[in-house]
Amino acid sequence: MVTIFLCDDNQQMIDKYSRLITQYANKNRITITLSAFNSGEALLFHLSDSPNQADIIYLDILMGHLNGMETAKKLRKLGCNSEIIFLTTSEDYVFEAFDITPVHYLVKDSTSSEKFEQIFLRAISLAEAKKTELFVCESGSTRKVIPLKDISYFEIWKRVVMVHYKSEEKFEYYGxxxxxxxxxxxxxxxxxxxxxLVNLSYIAKFQRQSLVLxxxxxxxxxxxxxxxxKEAFSKYISRSNIYSID
Structure with a gap:
């Protein structure tokens, strides 16, 4: 089961992309649940207590008071690791997404059905891969299994490793x-x-002697x-095709 959220302030666009997503899910025999939101505020409110409910979020950029780019930034700050696909009528916002790491940008009315399906399947693949990758560690009689996508970084001090995951959770073990x-x-x-040791997908920006997650x-x-x-992050960005637009 793949959970997909669609956020757009235009009901016609919601209807259009809901049909496309459902069409390609059925074609590829993928079981999905699809929920729609008509504003960034509504989406943020729904995800405020549990930011990783959705595997994939289709997010319109040009919305009312809170645009899609700001919505995505707020979601990432909440700890949301969903695959984000931006829907846009303009390429002007591409390079604002450095700290969001979207799967792709789809330009409305300019994206072929074949391209839409290709990006849909890529997002599905990324989401499913996250679900299957787990980190296992033990401390005493406690065994912890944590999805890698939830881990932002590890820190170690005198053989005590602390795993930082989700928004504020931690777990210590010896290693x-x-x-x-x-x-x-x-x-x-x-x-x-x-x-x-840091998860590359959590890096937001570099500072002179530090980085911000x-x-x-x-x-x-x-x-x-x-x-x-910097080289590893550059390769990660390139490999993810984050700034590619078709």
């Missing part, structure tokens, strides 16, 4: 940075400091790690 780096190899986590947390960057962190 080493070396073990952790090996465990998270090729899972889009990067060591940014001798004591920190989408959760608002500021993480220090060790001078010896700065170059490799």
């Amino acid at each position: 080493t940075m070396e073990q952790l780096e090996k465990q998270m190899l090729e899972k889009d986590f990067i060591r940014v400091h001798r004591s920190y 989408k959760t608002g947390k500021v993480i220090p960057i060790g001078i010896t790690y700065l170059k490799q962190v």
